[in-house]
Amino acid sequence: xxxxxxxxxxxxxxxxxxxxxxxxxxxxxxxxxxxxxxxxxxxxxxxxxxxxxxxxxxxxxxxxxxxxxxxxxxxxxxxxxxxxxxxxxxxxxxxxxxxxxxxxxxxxxxxxxxxxxxxxxxxxxxxxxxxxxxxxxxxxxxxxxxxxxxxxxxxxxxxxxxxxxxxxxxxxxxxxxxxxxxxxxxxxxxxxxxxxxxxxxxxxxxxxxxxxxxxxxxxxxxxxxxxxxxxxxxxxxxxxxxxxxxxxxxxxxxxxxxxxx
Amino acid sequence: xxxxxxxxxxxxxxxxxxxxxxxxxxxxxxxxxxxxxxxxxxxxxxxxxxxxxxxxxxxxxxxxxxxxxxxxxxxxxxxxxxxxxxxxxxxxxxxxxxxxxxxxxxxxxxxxxxxxxxxxxxxxxxxxxxxxxxxxxxxxxxxxxxxxxxxxxxxxxxxxxxxxxxxxxxxxxxxxxxxxxxxxxxxxxxxxxxxxxxxxxxxxxxxxxxxxxxxxxxxx
Numbered sequence: 001x002x003x004x005x006x007x008x009x010x011x012x013x014x015x016x017x018x019x020x021x022x023x024x025x026x027x028x029x030x031x032x033x034x035x036x037x038x039x040x041x042x043x044x045x046x047x048x049x050x051x052x053x054x055x056x057x058x059x060x061x062x063x064x065x066x067x068x069x070x071x072x073x074x075x076x077x078x079x080x081x082x083x084x085x086x087x088x089x090x091x092x093x094x095x096x097x098x099x100x101x102x103x104x105x106x107x108x109x110x111x112x113x114x115x116x117x118x119x120x121x122x123x124x125x126x127x128x129x130x131x132x133x134x135x136x137x138x139x140x141x142x143x144x145x146x147x148x149x150x151x152x153x154x155x156x157x158x159x160x161x162x163x164x165x166x167x168x169x170x171x172x173x174x175x176x177x178x179x180x181x182x183x184x185x186x187x188x189x190x191x192x193x194x195x196x197x198x199x200x201x202x203x204x205x206x207x208x209x210x211x212x213x214x215x216x217x218x219x220x221x222x223x224x225x226x227x228x229x230x231x232x233x234x235x236x237x238x239x240x241x242x243x244x245x246x247x248x249x250x251x252x253x254x255x256x257x258x259x260x261x
Numbered sequence: 262x263x264x265x266x267x268x269x270x271x272x273x274x275x276x277x278x279x280x281x282x283x284x285x286x287x288x289x290x291x292x293x294x295x296x297x298x299x300x301x302x303x304x305x306x307x308x309x310x311x312x313x314x315x316x317x318x319x320x321x322x323x324x325x326x327x328x329x330x331x332x333x334x335x336x337x338x339x340x341x342x343x344x345x346x347x348x349x350x351x352x353x354x355x356x357x358x359x360x361x362x363x364x365x366x367x368x369x370x371x372x373x374x375x376x377x378x379x380x381x382x383x384x385x386x387x388x389x390x391x392x393x394x395x396x397x398x399x400x401x402x403x404x405x406x407x408x409x410x411x412x413x414x415x416x417x418x419x420x421x422x423x424x425x426x427x428x429x430x431x432x433x434x435x436x437x438x439x440x441x442x443x444x445x446x447x448x449x450x451x452x453x454x455x456x457x458x459x460x461x462x463x464x465x466x467x468x469x470x471x472x473x474x475x476x477x478x479x480x481x
Contacts, residue, residue, distance in 0.1 A: 058387060086391060086392060087391075093387055100387075102380055106381065118389065166388065169388075
């Protein structure tokens with residue numbers, strides 16, 4: 001199946017997304033279309049706009065221009081558009097999971113309560129049912145024994161795995177991963193990547209912002225290189241990371257290779 | 262050496278208890294009213310548009326930056342003239358003490374809410390929670406933990422501050438003290454007793470505060 005036929009019916013389509021913070025134009029018209037089951041990794045130097053773009057996909061950042069379609073949700077941004085109301089935002093975010101660099105677990109709730117907060121409070125799932133579901137999810141990320149612990153007692157890798165379980169608990173159509181291993185001690189990175197790899201094998205649609213080049217090359221359907229607020233290059237991982245055409249991308253990757261040595 | 266004679270207070274214990282009752286009563290009702298005012302003002306200051314937050318800021322700063330005694334006297338003597346409404350000393354005291362406490366509580370609530378990391382709001386949003394629910398279930402419980410020591414401190418101050426109502430002849434503990442002193446000529450015994458009573462009421466409160474603080478922070 002060719003990439004184009006895959007994208008004929010995308011689960012996510014972002015078109016010409018523009019975003020500025022004051023005078024600083026962070027996104028200068030970024031488009032991306034993702035088919036169900038695709039794994040798209042965004043790479044680029046810090047300040048290239050990749051995290052901001054990711055945050056535009058669940059509207060934690062509101063684009064000033066462009067259009068976004070995810071599943072049955074449709075939004076248009078720009079002059080003359082009134083923009084989504086709070087209820088529409090909440091509905092979109094039920095279907096788009098996000099995992100953050102700094103975990104953002106709720107410290108006053110147990111691990112299990114973190115995971116079931118969404119199903120119970122947003123989807124009105126019965127508590128007993130949610131508990132069982134939550135324990136299954138925790139088992140899936142290898143933390144069945146931590147259900148009653150509080151986040152403060154966990155390692156960074158464990159916290160991030162709980163955060164992934166919390167996002168999965170909403171049964172999202174798309175998962176967004178925003179530099180989820182960047183705040184971890186090096187020896188804890190692999191346990192989080194293993195969980196993500198497991199989701200890839202289950203066919204979860206996901207978009208990742210990461211600096212883990214080897215991982216990106218390994219799991220991604222496509223890799224996009226962002227530079228100065230535009231998608232400078234996007235294509236199959238082997239092409240983008242293996243045979244970079246864009247000189248900026250080549251320079252960016254060479255810095256990585258040097259750092260890896 | 263001064264010869265202490267606490268037995269001289271014997272005929273006045275009724276008045277002392279009555280005064281203590283008034284002090285505790287004013288503390289309780291003005292703390293409750295102040296917490297309600299403070300919670301509302303604190304939340305609005307963090308979330309409302311500018312045309313709401315600017316006047317609120319005005320209210321808070323006026324009450325924080327003028328002495329309570331001046332406020333009390335002003336509300337009792339000046340305000341009734343300005344608005345043409347007669348106000349009993351009891352009403353003036355309730356109003357002033359509540360607004361005064363409210364202004365300090367508001368800043369404690371605002372500070373506590375703003376101290377919570379923005380990532381907590383975003384985590385709630387990311388699982389589709391509405392703003393009001395995020396506030397109630399995620400932000401406020403954490404903010405309260407941060408605020409407990411400051412809230413208790415302010416409440417302790419509030420009980421001591423009620424002593425100022427004696428200046429407008431409301432019969433609190435201090436006021437009864439001055440009455441008894443005038444009758445008994447025993448100021449040392451009277452004011453020592455009163456000081457001890459304030460301490461006996463407040464000291465256990467600080468112990469409760471310590472315990473509460475420890476228990477609420479236990480899982481951190």
